[in-house]
Amino acid sequence: MDALTLTDVTKKFGRTQVIDGIDLSVAPGEFCVFVGPSGCGKSTLLRMIAGLEDVSSGQIAIGGRRVNELPPARREIAMVFQSYALYPHLSVRDNMGLALRQAGTPKAEVLTATDRAADMLSLTALLDRRPADLSGGQRQRVAIGRAIVRRPRLFLFDEPLSNLDAALRVATRIEIARLHRELGATMIYVTHDQVEAMTLAHKIVVLRAGRVEQVGAPMDLYNDPDNRFVAGFIGSPAMNFLDAGALGLRSDSLGVRPEHLAISAQEGTIPGRVSHLERLGGETLSYVQTEAHGLLTVRQFGEHDHAVDGPVWVTPDLTRAFHFNAEGSRLRT
Structure with missing residues (x-):
């Protein structure tokens, strides 16, 4: 059973079609990256998977279950945003465990899950701090930790490194890759940076104008592009x-x-x-x-x-x- 299946998925805003008939399967434990230029529809597609945007037509299934009509909270997903989206008045510990507490999870289980995620992300010494006392890289790790404690079916990342400087981008990218190996979780990751796509993905989905240009492993796209667009987009220089x-x-x-x-x-x-x-x-x-x-x-x-x-x-x-x-x-x- 695939972790994620998109079947002829489309999205229109009024008369403007921004996602045009996308078919895609993501296997359990796979790291799949959506990449393409600004305006290609990659973030819109991620938001549709998350339930933050409605599907105009087609079907989205998570773990074999149709989720088109389900709200985000019932899709068993966790999302990491570019903007961190942390509560400034809560400590690192409380930010990471908030979703579990709201779901009525016993306090001991929340503490265990939070401590485990903090240990994986080297955040244990920072658990009592507020977001204002953290660096940008530390805040992003807290946002990732908040996703980890929920143990979702899908991790969804929406350009999570865009606000970091060059050195932190590399360090956090390595951290995300390590976490994926340790968790064995299915991850969908959106970026406009083809270097991030090449270094993180098992599977890259190259998008242009709401359509899939090519799907494949990073080096397959590099060595065997289907068209000039993919050939020019993948590779630096x-x-x-x-x-x-x-x-x-x-x-x-x-x-x-x-x-x-x-x-x-x-x-x-x-x-x-x-x-x-x-x-x-x-x-x-x-x-x-x-x-x-x-x-x-x-x-x-x-x-x-x-x-x-x-x-x-x-x-x-x-x-x-x-x-x-x-x-x-x-x-x-």
Whole structure:
């Protein structure tokens, strides 16, 4: 039995359709990430699963049970928001245990569940503090702990790391991945950050304009995208798109990842000039302006030096390239 099943799910706001016939199954214990650009419908879809938005048509089932008509409190879900949503007048302990207390759970069980979650999240020393006395990362851990104590069928995360700085984002991402392994729970996670999607997910659902573009494991999407949109969205730095005709090839567009472009000052396939250089220590990114293909990104591992505004040649590894037609569909051989 799947933990979550969506069958031809649609959502309209007035005459505007924002979710268009989505079918999806999520297995028990799976970490599934909804990813896509702003306005693609990923947060709306999560809110429909949670019961915070009505379904215009189709069916949502959690654990094999249709939940379309059920309120959020009866769906056996727990949601972690971007905004933390903590009660400022309650301690960490009381924030984490509030839902259980409201459900009439015996006090001893609430304390046991709260202490267990606090231990998992390294919050034991903070249990008597108020949210105002915590850092942003600590507040987010409290919000996650509040979800853990409920032992839901589904954990729903709505861009939970957006308010954190870069270092905390990485640390909290690692924490969420560890928790998933320890809990073995089913998690649905929404983000616009494809790095979060690639590093957390068992399964990624790539959305655009309310439709599913592709579903698959992170490296399957990276190595075998179905279309130009997925190819360009998954991967950082983004894929380069070259004019195949200018290279004497039959397809309309050629996609080449930055690490599959070679750069040389002496010889190559595509002439250009270095417009910018990013030395990142472990890798070097060269941005090369070309006449036929626009701006290309070349990724080299290690430290390299190319003169800004200097002439260079770029050569794509055609054995690692992706071919697309004018509509953006993948051409497979």
